[in-house]
Amino acid sequence: MRQETAAFSSALLAFAEAHPEVVTLSADLGDSCELIGFRTRYPERYFHMGIAEQNMVSWAAGLAREGFRPVVCTFGVFLYRRALDQIEMSLASSRLPVILVGFVPGLTTSRGRTHQAINDVGVLRTIPKLTIIDCGDATEVAGALEAAYAVDGPVYIRMLRGCVPRIFDGVAPFELGRSRELDGGLERGVSEQEPQVTLVSSSICTAEALPVVAKLRAEGVRIRHIHVSTLKPFGDALLLDALANAECGIVTYENHSVVGGLGSATAELLLERGIAKPLIRLGIPDTYAQSGSLPYLLSTYGMDAAALEDSIHDLVARGS
């Protein structure tokens, strides 16, 4: 799997070039949010808002009211925790088209709990009129801004930076509300055989899962692997089909707390659709996390390859 750098930085430049009304707001984390390219190319469209996220979000609402399309960038954790009320009452209540770009989602920062957005999806999923995107690869990073632009309302994007895997190379670009099926790294339309286990993954967990799925498939386990990148609205036809046809059960695998995110949304869907299958939610347990490297954190919180393998084996064993 190829790793790429500057995926967001390039995407933002292309986005800004296509839409002259796009402006970028930074809460003093421009370097950490890959904004320097934009700042250099479009200094008159780049605004230092200071370390003041609440004002930044409401200010963006004012710019949006006047026809600008603000892209508000900082770490996700400082958006949904610090400026939650502003996201609700300044943006969502008036359904203003502001794009909130939240960097270092989940455990993708080594800086510890103050920087880890572990429950952003859970919190933000409860906000009316807000769309939530969770990028899983460089193709999605490249397409998320344009997809968000087409939404008539505020959008929160869990954005990846730095080295980002390219999983969906040469296939369909990001499409809002459409999950993707993976087959050994390639996408295909429908599964040919009923799966024993349906794996639903998001964010960096999709890349983490690929070698595990390949290994288990080689062992004869029938797995359907669905990648989800739109968390609100949630539950498209492909996902529903994969959930309904899982013989032994479903594993959700997310770079987020097991409370409120992909796993919770899937559980809601299963019950609403009357799909009575076991569900294992892999993600950050209901805890604040340590600081450290990604492999260390995934291992510490039961989210690494071994944990995923065990979960799938567990469902197969229970179902046979």
Next chain:
Amino acid sequence: MQGQDKTTQGRTAGERIRAAAAAVRKANVEIALRLGGAYLTQACSGAEIVCALYMGMADLGPSLGPRNAQPVGSDPDTAADPQLRGSLYNGVPADGGASPERDRLFISACHYATTVYAALVEAGRLDAGALEHVGEDGYNLDIVAAEHSPGYETASGSLGQTVSIAAGVAHAYKLKGWPGRVFCLLTDGELNEGQDWECFQLAAKMGLDNLIVVVDVNHQQGEGWTYDILPLDPLGARFESFGWDRVWVDGHDPDQLLRAPGVEHAGKPLAILCETDPAHGIPALEELVPDHFVDVCDGNRSLLEAALADLDARSGSTVGGGA
């Protein structure tokens, strides 16, 4: 827009605002008696300020809103239904395309809703009959206003946010080269919020001299006097130290209010600090203040009824006299 200008009716703008303010207080006493309570002290402190904003202080252009109270559904979505926007009453068209030369008005003081509605009536932007629907279920004249309430462009009830939105609009006007000014009505109690000061420091850094905040300094907030809860003094010096120009005015003197936006403030945002009295114009309230919300009870009902007669004499008919 000078206070000394004589109108065709032979009254100065200041005199018309004074009469309108008395009518606003009267309408609020009526609302209090009818509903069992109202944000009366805010009407007393803010009546002249709000009337002045609609009658010459800001150049808003004509109202574009319906003249009557409007029914609202379960989700008043002003994006889906622009005809519900409270900003229509401040001259902002439903398509959002404001006139570059006109001023904008943002009201952060959500508790001033009944004061704003009554001022809209006095400024000829709303029919007097609309006030009968204040606080009625299923109508847009909420007691605490949001963006579907006449005169309000934002959901300002969570304090501190609207001035940032107004500053964002002022910033947008600068980027577009539009000459219009952006007014934002705040109160001193709201200035407890950190976000206001986040906004003030950035507005100064950006040199938004088209941003004018008008602060009703009535010295009261939810639980008491501001100097007991969280002192703001020296408020003028605070604004100055944040890089703003500021001017103190008597918030009950329409002529001072009308002149204040013209105070020189090149390259800096301007704060118009309005010294006010939350019992002004209704002596019956003097023993009650500070009082965030006046509940009508047996003990004060007759006093408020007497205040009505007094205000009747002073307000006269001003409907249609607005700018």
